[in-house]
Amino acid sequence: MHWYDELELARPAVSVDLLRAAMPGAPDVEEWADELSEALAWAKIRDKAEVAMFLAQVGHESSDLTRLEENMNYTAKRLTEVWPRRYPTLEAAAPYARNPKALANHTYGGRMGNTMPGDGWRFRGRGPIQLTGRENYARCAKATGLKLITHPDLLATMPRYGAMAAAWYWLDRVTPGADIITVTKQVNGGRHGLDDRKRRYERILAHHR
Structure with missing residues (x-):
């Protein structure tokens, strides 16, 4: 490995500018950029196209990291x-x-x-890509070391927990290199919000160029 390859790997996968391009309405962008970068490094997700796909899906699912807990208040x-x-x-x-x-x-x-x-x-849905159910919380906790069984609420209140859980979900459920329709189905279960996910993905890739 050349020194410039090491430099590329040392750079954060998610800079503040990239996060703002991906999710214009995101709060606490510096903290989230740091935590998402750490989580992607843990998951060994470095390819720019895959990072873009991850951010596009997270951005849509969480409404720019503003909706981190499942709404259960229905008529x-x-x-x-x-x-x-x-x-x-x-x-x-x-x-x-x-x-x-x-x-x-x-x-x-x-x-x-x-x-x-x-x-x-x-164990209702929480996190940027919502985890739901004791089994998923337990599996994520085992893989990441997060204290999700005793403190499940931290998925919705601490960026570190949310970012790591999203990265774990990605490794567990998403096919590397899959097209956006396939990934959307793996994340969402259907095609909900596909146009917005595509726009985000293209915007992030354009920012990378």
Whole structure:
């Protein structure tokens, strides 16, 4: 390895300017740039195209790092639209409308490793790429050393936790070098927000040039 290759690897994967280009509305950009760089270094994600894909997906999923906790506050009508199989009628949804804790426990309880009372709420979606369920929290904690089982709320309040969890999720779920449609499905489960993800990706790549 030449000295200039080492210099390239030593540079932060996410500079403050790059983060601002990727996520114009991001708060605390210096801290987030540092933590995302550390997380990507831990995950050995250095390729510029993959970094761009990661940032594009994180930016959309978290609304520029401003939405780091799952919204569980729905009207009954909205519940029938979001989870039509689980809440097929307004009557079925009514007990959980505008009741986030009850909704999380009912929706997530008994699955995704949620075996204890209250686990659905305790391990609801958090982080830039939201982790959901005790099993995912535990797997991420084991891989990263983060104290997610005892302090799950830190995923939504500490950039270090959020950045590391997002990098872990990427390693665990995303196919390296895949196209943006495939990656979006792996991150989101569908094509939601695909146009915005594409715009972000192209903007980040342009910033790299």
